[in-house]
Amino acid sequence: MVSQRETTRKVKEEAIFSAALKTIKEKGFHKTRMSDIAERAGISYGLVYHYFQSKEDLFDALLNRWWKGLFRLLSRIQKSPDPLRKKLAGIIHYFLDTYQREPELVNIFITEISRSTTNLTPERLESFKAFLSSTEQVIQEGQDQGVLRTDFKARYLTNIFLGALETFVSTMVLADQRIKGNTQKQRIAESILEVFLNGAKQQGVGGH
């Protein structure tokens, strides 16, 4: 059984989260005021400080949602015996699914972290590098298995793959486009996979 106090806490935190997400997406982290968030959450701005230490703290809590899910997925992928295509598809779908469910979260990740040095504290950079590394390991594995060409560094291929994925999402983000149904999502995922895997596949002698 959960105490009423705990319930209130959850509810309020969620309201703040949601308000922060929307507002930061609209105005950017820097231009978002704590009072904007509070107003949107329907509480006083003083109360935000009851739940979160500071603006930065709240921001990190937001980002952790993104990282937590992503790292859980990546660690599952790394252990799994699935073929490369399925693993990469998993990463793509994490982006697209999250974008469907919480577009603001993906927006913020792309906008404030993935391409911005401004908000990059050492801790955040660490998370980002870990993400790159994990993806690179998946790619490296593909090379080791002879599925991907080895004449380019794993890091290069990783850049190409993630770059394609990120740009897809960020152009949608910029244009405020929603993903219309699973068919479109499949289509997007396939185009990235097809082009990348085709382009990066081992050009085997008798390869096919």
Place this chain on the structure above:
Amino acid sequence: MVSQRETTRKVKEEAIFSAALKTIKEKGFHKTRMSDIAERAGISYGLVYHYFQSKEDLFDALLNRWWKGLFRLLSRIQKSPDPLRKKLAGIIHYFLDTYQREPELVNIFITEISRSTTNLTPERLESFKAFLSSTEQVIQEGQDQGVLRTDFKARYLTNIFLGALETFVSTMVLADQRIKGNTQKQRIAESILEVFLNGAKQQGVGGH
């Protein structure tokens, strides 16, 4: 012959430009103070306002350097009869060359414009869209000529191409990596081109 006045102006403007470039790259546009720029340029902050109307104005002047060169290149490419590979190589090399010469400029473009909604005034968005469109036309042309597969929208392929390019540059940017010589530059350009063109090429009739 140029008057001394005019020379002074040019010299100072250049000093401000250079200082702004470095400082914005280091701290981001938002966290860069006009006084930071002035100090780095070795002048009083009042003088910055003598040459530029405002912080935004200075920022736009900076960006125009980037856009001007890029649009000149794109218009040349659009008119040229070169094969697709050479055209795309041209775009890639504009990024890489500029990154070699003025890494901060590319950094700022990637960081503050390409992936950030925060600083996106309508005018800047316009430039950005024009850039996307022009690239898309090149890709579209590749499809029309039967060089690129047509089962994906031109916009999709454009995203993949530019995404790969941008991510390459931005990971270098993030890691503060310099490009070591033309060999490395060639290698990077090739990896993008190879993977993209291979992955996006028209699948021959008997192809499998």
Place this chain on the structure above:
Amino acid sequence: MVSQRETTRKVKEEAIFSAALKTIKEKGFHKTRMSDIAERAGISYGLVYHYFQSKEDLFDALLNRWWKGLFRLLSRIQKSPDPLRKKLAGIIHYFLDTYQREPELVNIFITEISRSTTNLTPERLESFKAFLSSTEQVIQEGQDQGVLRTDFKARYLTNIFLGALETFVSTMVLADQRIKGNTQKQRIAESILEVFLNGAKQQGVGGH
């Protein structure tokens, strides 16, 4: 019962009002700094912005005190069946009474609005014109009733009346004179009324 919060707000607003009134009167609106007002009110300047949006906003709040009372009076006068002399006396006394109670308020009205184009936003001009019009209607009515001469436009007579009144007040304002008791106030009011009504009265048929 009033909450303590509300009381604090009222008290502070009043303190700011009062400080603004005195400071603007002494230094003029332009030369008055928000920090001057805050200092005089015994609070930090940040708090002024907690209660008023901007310097202009605070200024308007100040003026509204003046206008509110004046327009309430004018609308009462317009509906009333009183003779002209009593109506004009009402207007005069509004100036003189307010001057006794809040000399700074009258000062600011005269100094910053009545004769200055500098601070004249369209909204403020509107208030001013409404004031002129209402007074003109009273004068016009006097003409229609045969009490005032009709060989001069109502607007001309209005100018003369208000001009006399304003100058009285503003010379006191300039000299920082207080009105000493009701006798003096009566005397001033009478002198304006006497001279104006005598000078502007209908020259009766047999009158001369």
Place this chain on the structure above:
Amino acid sequence: MVSQRETTRKVKEEAIFSAALKTIKEKGFHKTRMSDIAERAGISYGLVYHYFQSKEDLFDALLNRWWKGLFRLLSRIQKSPDPLRKKLAGIIHYFLDTYQREPELVNIFITEISRSTTNLTPERLESFKAFLSSTEQVIQEGQDQGVLRTDFKARYLTNIFLGALETFVSTMVLADQRIKGNTQKQRIAESILEVFLNGAKQQGVGGH
């Protein structure tokens, strides 16, 4: 014979004067920048300092034009044996004539001096008081000669007279109205004189 140097000086000073007059009238003294004046005069802002020590200095030079003419008139009036009506008419016409010729000058006098404490340096206040005194002497003389009622202080009657005059001019100033020909000017002058003299005349026992 005048040296060419001296001629240039005169021409430039006049250009600066004229530009200052117009600009201060439009924007007010405080909001007028030295560079505005220079630009309007078609010279560099540095040059303004060659002719005038400071912004305040230029402003005083402007005002002196007004005061010089007014004091010359007042001293002539004080010595003259003309009847009161003619003397007051002289003062009125100085305002109206100057307003026809140099409306900005009258505007500035009314706006920045007559009703504003902001720009009131001790020297300027001195001029203003001298003007009031001189006019009061004329009025006093009228009382002594039995032309004006003596039951009101000379200062009161002076206020009424100048107030009526000033308000006339300042409403035209506010509305940016020009005086259309001498007929209108006569009409205005008459209305002020008529109302004032009628209202302030000695109420003879059997007087009429």
Place this chain on the structure above:
DNA sequence: TATGAATGAGGGTTCATTCAT
């Protein structure tokens, strides 16, 4: 828990004035 009064560091911008050329 909850409110909002209170603080003040911080930053963009303006503009009179000086002065080397």
Place this chain on the structure above:
DNA sequence: AATGAATGAACCCTCATTCAT
């Protein structure tokens, strides 16, 4: 006489954060 580069005091306003209630 003439220019405009150069300076920096001044001032408005924002907003994260603290804290009494």
